[in-house]
Amino acid sequence: MQKSSLTALAREQLKLAHASSSGRSSSTVYGGHEHRLRQTMIALTAGQALGEHENPGEATVHVLHGRVRLGAGETSWDGAPGDLLIVPDRRHTLEALEDSAVLLTVAKR
DSSP states (O other), X not given: OOOOOHHHHHHHHHHHHHHSTTSEEXXXXXXXXXXXXXXXXXXXXTTOEEEEEOOOEEEEEEEEESOEEEEETTEEEEEOTTOEXXXXXXXXXXXXXXXXXXXXXXXXX
């Protein structure tokens, strides 16, 4: 069994995002290329975004810190700490409305 503190990891990734010229940082929490399930901690400083991209499988975004906006076409959903956003099965974006950390969970097709 393994145990991870998502709170500590979010704090660490936010520090790295602030130190990065891109204002972003990420770290694989579980899984990877050899697994169907992958969980990634993503930190974005306020105003930064992940540009429009495809959904590689069923996915959720669990907001741990800050506020984010998940957008797909003309539709968007805002998330705050504790919210779980279901990623639509189409091209989408993720924008940090304030310094934010999320846990992205993807079950690859």
